[in-house]
Every structure is written in C-alpha cells, then in structure tokens.
Amino acid sequence: MAPVILVTFAGREHRMQILNSYVRKAMADGLIDEWHIWDFTRSQADHEWVTREFGPLRYMGDAVSYQACGTATSRAPLRLEARITNDLHIALLPKHEPDAFYEIVVGGWNNLQCVVRKGPRERLNDPDRSDAELTWAKLTPSVLSPGRDNEVILSVDPDGTPELMVNGVVLGRWPEVSVPEGADVMIRGGWGSALELCHVNAPVRRYIGNPGEQMPYFQAYQYYARRLSDFADALFLKCDDDIVYVDLDRLAGFIDHRRKNPHYFVTSANVVNNGVCAYFQQASGALPTSLGHFERPPGGFGGTLWTDPDKANKLHDFFLAAPKKELPLPAKVVDWQERQSINFIAWLGRDLQHMALAKGDDEKMLTVDLPAFLGRPTCIYSDFTVSHLSFGPQEQGVDVNRLITAYDALMREKLAV
Structure with missing residues (x-):
C-alpha cells in the first residue's frame, strides 16, 4: 500500500512538542506511516533535542559533522549499509581512552585510498583533520561502490583489535x-559526498541538512526527487514545526482527497494563522469583523496578518475559545492559483519528478512557479483544520508562551493524555 510520509523541517523544541504528540498519535492510529525529521536546527540545544527525540539517523549532508551511529565490541560488531561514493569517515572513540579518537577514512582521495589516523578527541569535529597522526594507509581503488548500498562491518576481536570489511x-x-x-562509533561523509544509512528504516527517522545554509530546504526536496523510484507511490504531507493543533479526526479525509484529486499540484490544509486561509475564513463568515479585516494578500503573499502580531493573537484566541475547532471556507475545496503559505500541505510522490528545487524560495516554487509551468492549480481543503503558531514578522508581539500553554491544554484534551 502507498505509504503516507510526513516531512517536517525541524526543529524548535519549545514549539514542536505539541506537534510531536499529535503526530505520534496519528502514527499509532495508522494515519501516517513514516515521519521524516529534517534537522535544520539553528542552535546546538535544539539539535541535541532533535537527536534525542526523533530516532535513528538516515541521511546527512556532506558538510555535517560526526554523528553517533552505535558501538563496536568483541561481542557485537557494527553493521552498516552506506550509500556514499567516497570519503566515508568512521570515528572510533575508545571507552578506555576518553581523550583520543581513531579515524578510519574509507575511499578517500577520490575513492582511491583508506587511512587510519589518531587525534585528540577535542579535535573530532575540526573541519580538517589531515594533520592528525597517520597510523596506517593502503591503496584501495574503488573500495566504495556507487552502484549499491555498501556493506560495512566493523568488528572487534577478543583482544580488542578492530577489523573493517567493506563489500x-x-x-x-x-x-x-x-x-x-x-x-x-561515529560516522560522517565528506569532501562532496553525502551519506545515507540505508539500513535505517525506522518509522521515525532523522535527516540532517548541511549547516549554515540561509535557505536550506532545497536539500530535502532534492533528496526525494533523486529517489523518485523509491517514493513515486507515496503520499507526502509536509508541515511546519510550529503546528500546534491538528484535527486528527479529519486527517484521513484530507489524505483521501489528495489521493483522488491528482490534478492539484499541492493541497493545503485549512490553516489558522495563514493569510490566504484567513481571507477565505472571513469571506465565509467564520471569522467575525471584530477580529479585524483579513484582506486577500496581494498575490497570496504577505498581508496584514503576516505582519501583525495583534491580529494573530486575537485569531488564535478566537479559535481556542470556539466550541468547534473549525473555520469553514466558502466551499469544501477552494481552487487557488496564487502564492500561499505552505504551513501544512500535501503532494503526490509521482510529482517528485518536478521537485528537484533549486536553492531559494521553496514556497514560491511549489505554489506559484511549478503550478504555472505545469498548468495545474493548487487548492485549500476546508474540512481539515490545523493551527500555525507564528510567522517571523509576527514574532515580536505574538504571545508565544501563553499560546503554547493553551494549545498544549487543547492537545491533552483531544488526545486524552
């Protein structure tokens, strides 16, 4: 059966805890099959939280520092299936020698050579470790295969001597x-070669993009587009990390509509605190004028809600106080041909053939440029409601802590936790 895969660009711990609870419940109920957490964190504390919370590592960009992947002992070898073309770096951190590490470079120097180096552990994540003490080197032409998942076995004999076997x-x-x-044992790619650990197939798993990118999300879209044959039958959901309410009772209907209407390029949920959705919510009479005027954002972008924290606070408070957590649109499905915020959207895996996005504004590419190029509209599905905490321009005035507390209480009521 075609899997439902949720993709989330993570992640701010304080804002993402509520979403975590909703998604775990959706997975337990069989609504979502896989949750792919893309670590685009901007603080070390958030990176550490994402690492602890969201399962094993599946993929890391070529500029990502060493990440933990297990242990090797005389009782249990470490086994990996690594998709990488060159420069597989494996770090051994001896338990009896806490200040040192050994680095095994497999397929370095354009997949020509393997070496073992020793260095102080404080330099483990230095960008260049080539001046570390060289303890072993061997010519190994084409040791890593680009045509298969490379089988890597790191074993330790009873005397503590490590041995490495590749393919x-x-x-x-x-x-x-x-x-x-x-x-x-820690692992990384390098020198232009990203690393994918193909044995990792946990329902919740992590993907780490290269750090320091100002607009990093293209890395995720390109990852899936390059694996079209793996994901062509899937249905993708993508949501922001600060979605603080999800109507799980209506999620199945949203997924079903997405499957049965392939002419739409992307389909959006009905989002609280989203300029285009708010315009239609008020046009239908669901939002009273006492909350302010929610105009049609010019070209679907920006608008007063996007910049006005007071409007956002009032809108959230209205929704939280509403007996029914729904803000119907003028129609069950609203066709749309302008830009819209992609706080919670869905697309079909077959459309990944069009989604090898260049670095830049992914929202504009997905909701304006590609629909125009392909002659396919987007739409908003009225009967599935989610709530989005805040946009960047609202940050200075949105009462984040108060709203998170209120949405947390709503989540606990809905999920009976």
Whole structure:
C-alpha cells in the first residue's frame, strides 16, 4: 500500500512538542506511516533535542559533522549499509581512552585510498583533520561502490583489535588501534559526498541538512526527487514545526482527497494563522469583523496578518475559545492559483519528478512557479483544520508562551493524555 510520509523541517523544541504528540498519535492510529525529521536546527540545544527525540539517523549532508551511529565490541560488531561514493569517515572513540579518537577514512582521495589516523578527541569535529597522526594507509581503488548500498562491518576481536570489511573485502586489521573495552562509533561523509544509512528504516527517522545554509530546504526536496523510484507511490504531507493543533479526526479525509484529486499540484490544509486561509475564513463568515479585516494578500503573499502580531493573537484566541475547532471556507475545496503559505500541505510522490528545487524560495516554487509551468492549480481543503503558531514578522508581539500553554491544554484534551 502507498505509504503516507510526513516531512517536517525541524526543529524548535519549545514549539514542536505539541506537534510531536499529535503526530505520534496519528502514527499509532495508522494515519501516517513514516515521519521524516529534517534537522535544520539553528542552535546546538535544539539539535541535541532533535537527536534525542526523533530516532535513528538516515541521511546527512556532506558538510555535517560526526554523528553517533552505535558501538563496536568483541561481542557485537557494527553493521552498516552506506550509500556514499567516497570519503566515508568512521570515528572510533575508545571507552578506555576518553581523550583520543581513531579515524578510519574509507575511499578517500577520490575513492582511491583508506587511512587510519589518531587525534585528540577535542579535535573530532575540526573541519580538517589531515594533520592528525597517520597510523596506517593502503591503496584501495574503488573500495566504495556507487552502484549499491555498501556493506560495512566493523568488528572487534577478543583482544580488542578492530577489523573493517567493506563489500566482502577486509580492508584492514589494526592491533595498534586497540579497543579492549569496545568503542563508541561515529560516522560522517565528506569532501562532496553525502551519506545515507540505508539500513535505517525506522518509522521515525532523522535527516540532517548541511549547516549554515540561509535557505536550506532545497536539500530535502532534492533528496526525494533523486529517489523518485523509491517514493513515486507515496503520499507526502509536509508541515511546519510550529503546528500546534491538528484535527486528527479529519486527517484521513484530507489524505483521501489528495489521493483522488491528482490534478492539484499541492493541497493545503485549512490553516489558522495563514493569510490566504484567513481571507477565505472571513469571506465565509467564520471569522467575525471584530477580529479585524483579513484582506486577500496581494498575490497570496504577505498581508496584514503576516505582519501583525495583534491580529494573530486575537485569531488564535478566537479559535481556542470556539466550541468547534473549525473555520469553514466558502466551499469544501477552494481552487487557488496564487502564492500561499505552505504551513501544512500535501503532494503526490509521482510529482517528485518536478521537485528537484533549486536553492531559494521553496514556497514560491511549489505554489506559484511549478503550478504555472505545469498548468495545474493548487487548492485549500476546508474540512481539515490545523493551527500555525507564528510567522517571523509576527514574532515580536505574538504571545508565544501563553499560546503554547493553551494549545498544549487543547492537545491533552483531544488526545486524552
């Protein structure tokens, strides 16, 4: 059966905890099959939280620093299936030697050579570790295969000597790299080569984009577009990390509508605190004029709600106080041919053939440029409501802590937790 995959660009812990609860419940109920968490965090604390909270690592960009992937001991080898073309870096952190690490470079120098280096652990994530002590080197042409998931087995014998095998070939056995108590293992790609750990198929899993990108989201779209054959039958949901209410009773209807209406390029949920949705919510009479005037944003972008925290606060308070958590639009499905915020959208996996997005404004590409190019509209589905906490221009005045507390209470009521 075609899987339903939710993609979330993460993640701010304080804002994402509520979404975490809704999605875990949706997965438990069988509404969502996989949750792909893309770590685009901007603080170390948020990165550490995402790492703790969201399961094993599946993918990391070529500029991502070392990430934990397991342990190797005499009782249990570490087994990996790594999709990478060159420069697979494996770090051994000996349990008996807390100040040092050994780095095994597999397929370095354009997939020509393997080396083992030793260095102080404080330099583990230095961008350049080439001046570390070289303890072993070997010519290994084409050791990593671009045509398969490379099978990597790191074992430790009873004397603490590690051995590395790649695709059935023993690369080396190193008595000088003794780990008698075993070692924690970290892994990364490098030098232009991203790393995918293909044995990781947990329902909730992490993907880490390259740090420091100002508009990083193209990395996720390109990842899926390059794997069209893997995802062509899937249905994708994508939501912001600060979605603070999800009507799980109506999610199945939203998914069903998306499946049965392939002529739409993307379909949006009916979003609280979204300029285009608010315009239609007020046009239908669902939002009273006492909350202010919610105009049609010019070209679907910006508008007063996007910039006005007072309007956002009032809108959230109105929704929280409403007996029924719904703000109907003028029709069950509203066709749309201008820009709209992509706070919670859906697309079909087959359309990934059009989604190898260039670096830039992914929202404009998905809701304006590609629909215009393909001659396909977008739409808003009225009967599935979510609430979006805030836009950047609202940040200075939106009462984030108060609203999160209120939405947390609503979530606990809805999910009976």
